[in-house]
Amino acid sequence: PAPVFLKDYLPPAWWVDTVSLDVDLRPDGTVVSATLAVRRNPEVAPGPLCLNGAELETLSLAIDGQSLSPSAYTLGDESLVITAPPERFTLETKVRIQPDRNTQLSGFYRSKDGYFTQCEPQGFRRITWFPDRPDVMACYTVTLHADKASYPVLLANGNPVAQGDEADGRHFATWVDPFRKPSYLFAMVVAKLDVLRDTYRTTSGREVQLGIFVEPGKLDQCGHAMAALKKSMRWDEATFGLECDLDHYMIVAVGDFNMGAMENKGLNIFNTKYVLARADVATDVDFENIDRVVAHEYFHNWTGNRVTCRDWFQLSLKEGLTVFRDQEFGADTHSRQTARIREVRGLRAMQFPEDAGPMAHPVRPSTYVEINNFYTATVYEKGAEVVRMIHTLIGKDAFRRGMDTYFARHDGQAVTCEDFVAAMADASGVDFTPFMTWYRQAGTPRVSARGSYDAAARRYTLTLTQVCPPTPGQPDKAPCLIPVAVGLLGPDGRDLDLGGGRTTAILQFSTHEQSFVFENIDAAPVPSLLRNFSAPVVLDFDYQERELAHLLAHDSDPFNRWEAGQRLFGDLILANAARLARGEAAECPAGVIAAARTVLLSDSDPAFIAEALTLPGEATLAERMAVVDPDALHAARNALARALAAGLEDDFLALYERLAPVGAYQFDTADAGRRRLRNLCLGYLNELDRGGYRAQALRQFEQADNMTDQFAALATLANAGGDEGDTALAAFYARWQHEALVVDKWLAVQAGSRRDDTLAGVERLMAHAAFDLKNPNKVYALLRTFGGNHRHFHAADGSGYRFVAERIADLDAINPQVAARLARCFDRWRKFDTSRQAHARAALAALHARPGLSRDVFEVVDKALV
Numbered sequence: 049p050a051p052v053f054l055k056d057y058l059p060p061a062w063w064v065d066t067v068s069l070d071v072d073l074r075p076d077g078t079v080v081s082a083t084l085a086v087r088r089n090p091e092v093a094p095g096p097l098c099l100n101g102a103e104l105e106t107l108s109l110a111i112d113g114q115s116l117s118p119s120a121y122t123l124g125d126e127s128l129v130i131t132a133p134p135e136r137f138t139l140e141t142k143v144r145i146q147p148d149r150n151t152q153l154s155g156f157y158r159s160k161d162g163y164f165t166q167c168e169p170q171g172f173r174r175i176t177w178f179p180d181r182p183d184v185m186a187c188y189t190v191t192l193h194a195d196k197a198s199y200p201v202l203l204a205n206g207n208p209v210a211q212g213d214e215a216d217g218r219h220f221a222t223w224v225d226p227f228r229k230p231s232y233l234f235a236m237v238v239a240k241l242d243v244l245r246d247t248y249r250t251t252s253g254r255e256v257q258l259g260i261f262v263e264p265g266k267l268d269q270c271g272h273a274m275a276a277l278k279k280s281m282r283w284d285e286a287t288f289g290l291e292c293d294l295d296h297y298m299i300v301a302v303g304d305f306n307m308g309a310m311e312n313k314g315l316n317i318f319n320t321k322y323v324l325a326r327a328d329v330a331t332d333v334d335f336e337n338i339d340r341v342v343a344h345e346y347f348h349n350w351t352g353n354r355v356t357c358r359d360w361f362q363l364s365l366k367e368g369l370t371v372f373r374d375q376e377f378g379a380d381t382h383s384r385q386t387a388r389i390r391e392v393r394g395l396r397a398m399q400f401p402e403d404a405g406p407m408a409h410p411v412r413p414s415t416y417v418e419i420n421n422f423y424t425a426t427v428y429e430k431g432a433e434v435v436r437m438i439h440t441l442i443g444k445d446a447f448r449r450g451m452d453t454y455f456a457r458h459d460g461q462a463v464t465c466e467d468f469v470a471a472m473a474d475a476s477g478v479d480f481t482p483f484m485t486w487y488r489q490a491g492t493p494r495v496s497a498r499g500s501y502d503a504a505a506r507r508y509t510l511t512l513t514q515v516c517p518p519t520p521g522q523p524d525k526a527p528c529l530i531p532v533a534v535g536l537l538g539p540d541g542r543d544l545d546l547g548g549g550r551t552t553a554i555l556q557f558s559t560h561e562q563s564f565v566f567e568n569i570d571a572a573p574v575p576s577l578l579r580n581f582s583a584p585v586v587l588d589f590d591y592q593e594r595e596l597a598h599l600l601a602h603d604s605d606p607f608n609r610w611e612a613g614q615r616l617f618g619d620l621i622l623a624n625a626a627r628l629a630r631g632e633a634a635e636c637p638a639g640v641i642a643a644a645r646t647v648l649l650s651d652s653d654p655a656f657i658a659e660a661l662t663l664p665g666e667a668t669l670a671e672r673m674a675v676v677d678p679d680a681l682h683a684a685r686n687a688l689a690r691a692l693a694a695g696l697e698d699d700f701l702a703l704y705e706r707l708a709p710v711g712a713y714q715f716d717t718a719d720a721g722r723r724r725l726r727n728l729c730l731g732y733l734n735e736l737d738r739g740g741y742r743a744q745a746l747r748q749f750e751q752a753d754n755m756t757d758q759f760a761a762l763a764t765l766a767n768a769g770g771d772e773g774d775t776a777l778a779a780f781y782a783r784w785q786h787e788a789l790v791v792d793k794w795l796a797v798q799a800g801s802r803r804d805d806t807l808a809g810v811e812r813l814m815a816h817a818a819f820d821l822k823n824p825n826k827v828y829a830l831l832r833t834f835g836g837n838h839r840h841f842h843a844a845d846g847s848g849y850r851f852v853a854e855r856i857a858d859l860d861a862i863n864p865q866v867a868a869r870l871a872r873c874f875d876r877w878r879k880f881d882t883s884r885q886a887h888a889r890a891a892l893a894a895l896h897a898r899p900g901l902s903r904d905v906f907e908v909v910d911k912a913l914v
């Protein structure tokens with residue numbers, strides 16, 4: 049398949065001003081009649097009108113009421129080219145589509161309770177012929193017809209303007225969306241659903257009708273999402289002065305969905321995972337994720353919908369900015385410090401490996417084969433880090449002015465990343481030219497820091513160097529402008545004055561090597577570098593164990609307190625992995641246990657303590673190994689967990705008891721933090737492999753009044769030895785088999801298990817009634833979790849690779865997007881030993897050779913094999 053290049057972008061030769069769709073659901077398919085008001089773009093050389101389509105059965109084509117003669121157009125499987133249309137005309141097309149056979153879940157498709165759409169990025173072409181590109185924006189009117197008893201709910205974007213009954217028990221509804229929008233924001237729903245309604249009054253007094261539509265019987269699981277929506281609406285008004293522009297804002301939940309949610313104008317469609325929650329079926333993490341995803345889709349109404357992307361290379365324009373906005377919302381709503389820690393943990397686990405692997409690409413890619421493969425951690429999470437660096441460099445007030453400028457200039461337009469940065473530059477007076485490397489260049493910069501203290505001159509000099517490793521297609525890298533937030537800790541643990549009472553300096557580091565001098569420093573300090581993770585880089589500094597303990601105990605920057613612990617633990621795990629690989633025993637210095645105890649017994653926020661005592665993950669640590677030995681790494685990580693458990697057993701036990709719940713469960717940040725720490729204690733105690741602690745976990749599993757505690761106990765037991773794990777897993781399934789999202793947890797906890805027989809268990813679960821290869825949530829829960837199970841996926845005999853590769857092949861025939869996401873588990877295969885590499889290469893080559901492989905999987909596998 050041919051790649052697409054950013055440099056080839058051309059503006060559209062034709063504009064579409066209005067679209068009228070008539071959608072008629074019949075047993076033999078859905079007939080879509082489209083009427084498009086088309087006019088030539090006078091700024092572009094005249095050319096044919098090219099329309100996109102996929103899997104459309106074309107029934108008729110007409111221009112200005114006249115049927116098109118065969119010589120006037122060329123009809124291909126995926127294109128309709130009208131050779132020489134008039135300057136301005138009405139195009140009428142009629143097609144039939146088969147939503148019941150649409151297993152890709154892109155376009156219009158069937159799920160359990162009815163029919164739903166997913167049009168981003170290129171699903172609209174699977175509904176009707178259209179210039180399916182984000183810079184063609186039109187006003188839509190949509191009429192839906194369907195059987196009334198089976199599908200009482202008929203929804204589309206905008207406002208309802210007509211509805212009524214038709215012959216044979218059918219009915220119709222017409223919706224008009226007053227906003228111009230690109231086709232990827234189109235949505236319709238034809239289903240049987242319950243609805244939770246509410247209203248929201250904006251600061252300026254506009255009343256918005258809110259509705260959350262869910263599977264019948266699930267209304268008692270919608271309250272949290274509704275509250276999250278209202279909180280997001282208020283937050284965007286208060287933070288950015290952005291009000292909801294709609295009369296109706298609807299969220300529809302569907303159980304079959306390729307991603308998390310979709311921001312269609314006024315008619316968001318969500319994966320049920322990010323809507324449904326009740327204390328007994330959803331964990332604290334689920335509640336928090338719902339807040340974030342509801343906010344994210346709502347925030348897109350301005351950053352993405354009112355101002356959209358010129359082309360798909362600009363995806364991070366809306367996604368990076370909207371992730372930054374939802375992160376800030378999460379930080380303001382829950383805990384800023386734990387939010388930041390979790391963001392960075394996620395970035396290191398997902399984006400850093402991506403940036404070092406075969407699919408590495410810049411935040412604004414310059415080429416792709418399949419755009420669906422570029423909804424990545426780089427575009428989303430690194431994109432958000434890039435926006436955050438702009439915020440750090442210019443400050444909160446200038447950032448707000450930049451947002452105001454951006455909307456004042458570009459409301460209603462389809463624009464580029466440059467347009468966003470230009471608004472920030474003009475509002476702040478800062479020249480962002482050197483900063484643009486972040487958008488163009490892939491790879492994670494590596495910053496090395498050296499400090500030297502001159503006691504006589506009372507001067508501390510910090511020297512920074514940066515390199516960025518080569519990535520596919522980019523062998524040579526330019527230096528980036530890196531904001532490095534620095535503090536200096538004195539021997540008493542207090543921040544030193546860096547001048548004018550400042551305790552944190554933002555260094556602008558923009559060349560290969562640069563030195564920064566701090567004057568009037570009375571004693572050799574311990575530097576606190578990259579505070580709050582001020583840039584998405586790897587930072588090397590040769591810290592001594594005692595210096596890390598000092599930072600862990602005293603740093604005023606909570607992120608760097610956490611970071612010091614991660615360095616301490618990470619360095620030890622890697623050293624122990626090397627020892628174990630040499631046949632030596634793992635070690636755990638008393639200083640590390642003591643540092644951990646200091647944190648555990650500190651009066652810090654319990655959520656922070658839990659984060660600080662959570663060991664870095666295997667995938668994150670593997671990035672620091674020249675050749676990854678997953679068995680040694682796994683054993684070393686477990687050995688440290690066991691050593692901490694042994695050294696701090698009494699403390700963990702006391703804390704577990706002290707944090708016992710006092711009242712009934714409620715989701716709030718403080719309670720969630722206490723639960724998280726208590727469950728961490730339970731997990732550590734069970735590292736000791738004692739029947740007594742397993743019994744304690746089983747008691748918690750049986751007695752919990754909420755899913756957070758029940759599932760934490762289950763996860764602990766599913767990793768432990770003994771029979772309690774099987775007992776709990778069986779009881780859990782028996783109780784929750786009718787709650788699809790809880791069943792996903794049950795699948796995931798088994799696929800992620802440390803037990804030796806995990807692959808056999810996953811193979812068995814493939815045949816279980818609970819599993820369904822057609823449902824993305826089930827695939828992610830079972831197969832992608834297994835693909836992320838570092839030790840078992842990378843098993844020495846290649847069994848993990850073969851198993852996953854075969855499932856990718858099966859899945860590719862059903863849903864290429866999800867298959868390609870699963871294929872990303874292979875990204876880091878070259879970091880392993882030659883024997884594992886041979887197994888991985890063979891599995892990938894077999895996949896590559898399969899006839900009829902989708903473009904999606906082909907791109908991932910082809911790049912992995914290069």
Ligand code: HT7
Binds near residue numbers: 169306308309310348
């Ligand atoms: N903007 C949305 C992207 C999305 C998507 C992309 C490809 C295939 C299916 C999809 N569902 C949603 C999600 C978001 O970032 O808000």
Ligand code: ZN
Binds near residue numbers: 344348366367370
């Ligand atoms: Zn988004």
